[in-house]
Amino acid sequence: MAHKVKINGETRELDVPEDMPLLWALRGELGMVGTKFGCGKGLCGACTVHVDGVATRSCSLPVGSVGDKEVTTIEALAETPVGRALQQAWLDEDVMQCGYCQAGQLMNATALLNRNPKPDTRQIDAAMSGNICRCACYGRIREAIAQVAEKGTANV
Amino acid sequence: MSETATSVKLNRRTLLKAGAVAGGGLFLSATMPFAARAAAGAAPEAGTLSAFVTIAPDNTITIVGKNPEIGQGIKTMLPMLIADELDADWDLVRIEQADFNPEKYGFQFAGGSFATPMNWIPMRQVGASARQMLLEAAAHHWGTAPSSLRTEKSRVIEPETGRSITYGELAAQAAKSSVPDPEKVRLKDPKDFTIIGRAIGGIDSPRIVKGEPIFGVDTQLPGMKYAAFERAPVFGARLVSADLAAAQAVPGVEDVFVLKGEDNPEGLIDGVAIVANSWWTANKAREQLKIEWDNGQWASHSSEKYDAKARELMQGSPAKTLASDGDVDAAFSGAAKVLEAEYAYPFLAHVAMEPMNCTALCHDDGKMELWAPTQIPQSGHGGVAKMLNLPPEKVIVHLTRMGGGFGRRLSNDFMHQAAAIAAKKPGTPIQLIWSREDDVRSDFYRPAGWHRLRAALDDSGKLAGIDGHFVTFETGGEVPMPASMDGSEFPAKFVPNMRYGQSSIDTRVPMGSLRAPRSNAIAFVLQSFLDEIAHEQGRDLPALMLELLAGREKLPDAKTPFGVQPGFDPARATAVINKALAMSDWKAGAPSGRGKGFGFYFSHLGYFAEVVEASVSAKGQVQPHHVWAAGDVGSHIINPHGAMNQAQGAIIDGLGQAMALAVNIEGGAVSQSNFHDYQLPRITMVPRIEVEFVKSDNPPTGLGEPALPPVIPALTNAIFAATGKRVRSLPIDRSLLG
Ligand code: FES
Ligand code: FES
Numbered sequence: 001m002a003h004k005v006k007i008n009g010e011t012r013e014l015d016v017p018e019d020m021p022l023l024w025a026l027r028g029e030l031g032m033v034g035t036k037f038g039c040g041k042g043l044c045g046a047c048t049v050h051v052d053g054v055a056t057r058s059c060s061l062p063v064g065s066v067g068d069k070e071v072t073t074i075e076a077l078a079e080t081p082v083g084r085a086l087q088q089a090w091l092d093e094d095v096m097q098c099g100y101c102q103a104g105q106l107m108n109a110t111a112l113l114n115r116n117p118k119p120d121t122r123q124i125d126a127a128m129s130g131n132i133c134r135c136a137c138y139g140r141i142r143e144a145i146a147q148v149a150e151k152g153t154a155n156v
Numbered sequence: 157m158s159e160t161a162t163s164v165k166l167n168r169r170t171l172l173k174a175g176a177v178a179g180g181g182l183f184l185s186a187t188m189p190f191a192a193r194a195a196a197g198a199a200p201e202a203g204t205l206s207a208f209v210t211i212a213p214d215n216t217i218t219i220v221g222k223n224p225e226i227g228q229g230i231k232t233m234l235p236m237l238i239a240d241e242l243d244a245d246w247d248l249v250r251i252e253q254a255d256f257n258p259e260k261y262g263f264q265f266a267g268g269s270f271a272t273p274m275n276w277i278p279m280r281q282v283g284a285s286a287r288q289m290l291l292e293a294a295a296h297h298w299g300t301a302p303s304s305l306r307t308e309k310s311r312v313i314e315p316e317t318g319r320s321i322t323y324g325e326l327a328a329q330a331a332k333s334s335v336p337d338p339e340k341v342r343l344k345d346p347k348d349f350t351i352i353g354r355a356i357g358g359i360d361s362p363r364i365v366k367g368e369p370i371f372g373v374d375t376q377l378p379g380m381k382y383a384a385f386e387r388a389p390v391f392g393a394r395l396v397s398a399d400l401a402a403a404q405a406v407p408g409v410e411d412v413f414v415l416k417g418e419d420n421p422e423g424l425i426d427g428v429a430i431v432a433n434s435w436w437t438a439n440k441a442r443e444q445l446k447i448e449w450d451n452g453q454w455a456s457h458s459s460e461k462y463d464a465k466a467r468e469l470m471q472g473s474p475a476k477t478l479a480s481d482g483d484v485d486a487a488f489s490g491a492a493k494v495l496e497a498e499y500a501y502p503f504l505a506h507v508a509m510e511p512m513n514c515t516a517l518c519h520d521d522g523k524m525e526l527w528a529p530t531q532i533p534q535s536g537h538g539g540v541a542k543m544l545n546l547p548p549e550k551v552i553v554h555l556t557r558m559g560g561g562f563g564r565r566l567s568n569d570f571m572h573q574a575a576a577i578a579a580k581k582p583g584t585p586i587q588l589i590w591s592r593e594d595d596v597r598s599d600f601y602r603p604a605g606w607h608r609l610r611a612a613l614d615d616s617g618k619l620a621g622i623d624g625h626f627v628t629f630e631t632g633g634e635v636p637m638p639a640s641m642d643g644s645e646f647p648a649k650f651v652p653n654m655r656y657g658q659s660s661i662d663t664r665v666p667m668g669s670l671r672a673p674r675s676n677a678i679a680f681v682l683q684s685f686l687d688e689i690a691h692e693q694g695r696d697l698p699a700l701m702l703e704l705l706a707g708r709e710k711l712p713d714a715k716t717p718f719g720v721q722p723g724f725d726p727a728r729a730t731a732v733i734n735k736a737l738a739m740s741d742w743k744a745g746a747p748s749g750r751g752k753g754f755g756f757y758f759s760h761l762g763y764f765a766e767v768v769e770a771s772v773s774a775k776g777q778v779q780p781h782h783v784w785a786a787g788d789v790g791s792h793i794i795n796p797h798g799a800m801n802q803a804q805g806a807i808i809d810g811l812g813q814a815m816a817l818a819v820n821i822e823g824g825a826v827s828q829s830n831f832h833d834y835q836l837p838r839i840t841m842v843p844r845i846e847v848e849f850v851k852s853d854n855p856p857t858g859l860g861e862p863a864l865p866p867v868i869p870a871l872t873n874a875i876f877a878a879t880g881k882r883v884r885s886l887p888i889d890r891s892l893l894g
Pocket of ligand 1: 047
């Protein structure tokens with residue numbers, strides 16, 4: 001069955017079973033492989049996308065339940081000032097090691113700053129605790145988010 | 157004496173070649189056979205060092221990154237060495253990932269922290285050679301002497317006249333100059349380094365933050381199908397029969413077939429492959445499979461039984477002696493006090509963030525092309541060629557960036573599976589992806605182990621002897637390297653009488669290298685036991701350590717599973733210990749309700765001393781608050797960004813292992829399956845971590861591993877300091893602390 005899903009501002013037609021998780025539709029059907037598979041069970045956050053701005057695990061979100069909500073993926077993160085500021089902070093802090101978890105980290109961090117532009121460390125930790133980084137770049141993830149929270153997005 | 161990992165230089169055996177490239181560029185290549193055994197895992201006996209640099213007329217410099225990138229920063233770090241001696245403008249340097257090509261690039265490998273020491277001098281010699289050729293070309297161009305010129309940021313400058321010319325403009329001329337003798341080119345005085353020592357971001361990072369396809373699992377080929385591979389839960393089981401009809405009937409499934417493998421987990425094991433139009437569909441179909449497995453004798457194996465067997469073996473005498481110094485029996489018979497303790501640690505999985513995967517295409521002429529996130533392409537390439545009966549040149553391997561390795565991708569079982577599936581579907585590219593459950597349940601695990609330790613204190617309270625009995629695993633009569641020790645581990649040679657024996661238990665649980673193999677377990681055992689001894693003596697572990705090290709000479713170079721290595725240097729150990737004590741204000745003790753613990757270890761050529769401050773709640777919940785780490789990995793930190801990241805990551809990794817991680821065997825299979833029951837550290841656990849490097853007059857060595865081992869005993873020793881309870885078994889059992 002074909003589903004119409006709004007992804008990064010474009011309406012895309014997905015001819016997949018309605019219970020297929022959005023993750024596999026993005027990666028397999030649309031070739032948008034920036035969103036990552038880590039656990040498939042909602043445990044790691046690697047597959048995080050935004051659904052109407054809310055950080056959501058695409059491995060556990062059936063295509064059929066997206067409806068007319070707007071999906072944003074890492075491929076379109078640079079289109080918002082907060083997204084761009086975080087990408088830059090990630091590079092300035094040289095956050096990543098292998099980098100595999102970072103799309104999910106960035107998507108989740110963006111959702112955090114969109115709803116709370118000035119989180120303290122505790123709030124950062126609480127918001128990011130669903131995202132695993134096997135390389136344990138946690139200290140720098142914290143720093144990079146704090147940096148954007150402090151400096152804002154004016155310069156990006 | 158053969159070359160140690162830190163003494164490699166380009167020499168007369170080096171093939172340094174230069175030439176012109178189309179459009180007027182300069183190409184320089186260096187290859188050098190290297191005779192020492194290169195690294196951990198299935199490393200071959202001989203390797204090759206190589207470097208490839210191209211300078212284009214537009215002044216860009218392209219350096220080939222020949223080793224696979226797993227997140228250790230190698231793709232950025234090795235080119236930094238070349239670029240610095242070349243006086244390149246780093247902004248104009250491009251790094252290209254090499255494909256697998258042993259004839260051209262020699263040994264391509266990621267693991268063991270040996271890339272840094274092996275490449276430190278040779279890569280710089282390559283850069284310096286290219287620079288010399290450019291200087292000569294400029295001198296020729298201006299009709300002056302090379303000695304009147306200098307270089308900076310990819311330009312040759314004549315200070316007297318102020319004129320300058322780019323490397324790109326000189327490249328065509330330089331290609332005609334003779335190639336210098338790499339042994340004679342002058343290397344920079346380290347104070348003149350401009351790139352080495354600079355914090356440089358990962359070369360692929362700008363692409364990663366945008367979500368660009370860069371990892372193995374991001375490989376996309378026209379017409380590609382997806383595969384899942386069902387294997388036996390019980391290690392060593394063989395497939396008897398399979399009913400594939402229900403799986404075959406799932407819409408979207410293209411094909412379901414049995415693969416008969418061999419009795420070797422490193423290659424192809426028995427299983428059922430499902431090929432479908434999406435990976436999700438393949439996995440749905442997988443649930444419909446009905447397979448009969450023959451578990452043989454292996455289904456009776458369990459962690460519980462291993463533990464019982466090990467405890468029994470430890471009471472007897474060891475099956476073999478690993479090392480024995482002095483007269484241990486005399487030390488014990490004359491002892492005023494004997495301490496005794498049993499330590500244990502579990503199997504661990506790697507759980508690299510990017511699950512195992514491989515994309516394979518069988519061409520119509522039988523050629524097999526693979527896109528493989530592997531730490532050791534050589535063995536996968538050879539294994540696939542053998543499995544498919546193909547000549548080596550008919551197997552092509554493309555290297556991809558990897559979402560972590562930690563040693564897991566030193567085994568290429570996933571490459572064999574992908575190739576075996578693709579071979580049945582000629583013309584169709586197949587992407588095999590493992591689920592996280594597959595990954596947790598078919599790993600090559602850090603081996604579990606047990607140690608019974610006894611210490612003899614003489615009547616003055618001095619440590620007179622240590623007697624250890626290590627119980628480990630064997631498979632087919634052999635103890636694999638990561639499950640081994642050799643009795644040379646510290647404090648051997650620093651305690652007058654010390655002996656270590658070993659016994660082993662037969663298992664089919666596959667075992668492999670996990671970050672800092674051997675040391676990641678043994679540091680916990682030996683540094684904890686030394687902490688026990690120190691407390692018995694009424695002092696702390698650093699005091700005991702410093703006494704053992706005082707006035708002692710460096711040990712001779714030694715043959716290890718990782719090649720011939722420089723011997724343990726007590727002066728370097730003492731320096732990092734003192735540094736960690738100062739950083740953590742050790743003497744001041746811990747604030748009330750908390751404890752401070754210390755750990756030291758020497759592994760993978762690096763010296764690390766670490767202090768952990770931790771608290772334990774009434775319910776036994778452990779929280780590390782602060783970690784101080786002092787490390788000596790030689791004279792230079794090549795890339796402080798990568799170095800800090802590696803050290804901090806290793807520390808959190810170690811804390812996470814100690815606090816929560818274990819793989820248990822039940823009924824011959826792994827009980828854990830995903831991140832809910834294999835709970836990696838999360839951001840909320842992460843303490844403040846301070847790392848400082850003590851620079852010593854030694855060649856730089858790697859940082860992927862040595863910061864991990866000491867943090868585990870530092871944490872468990874901190875728990876003892878906070879609660880008076882000794883952790884002798886990992887992971888830390890909360891119920892014993894609450
Ligand atoms: S892959 Fe979705 S949470 Fe892990
Ligand atoms: S950077 Fe490797 S998992 Fe996060």
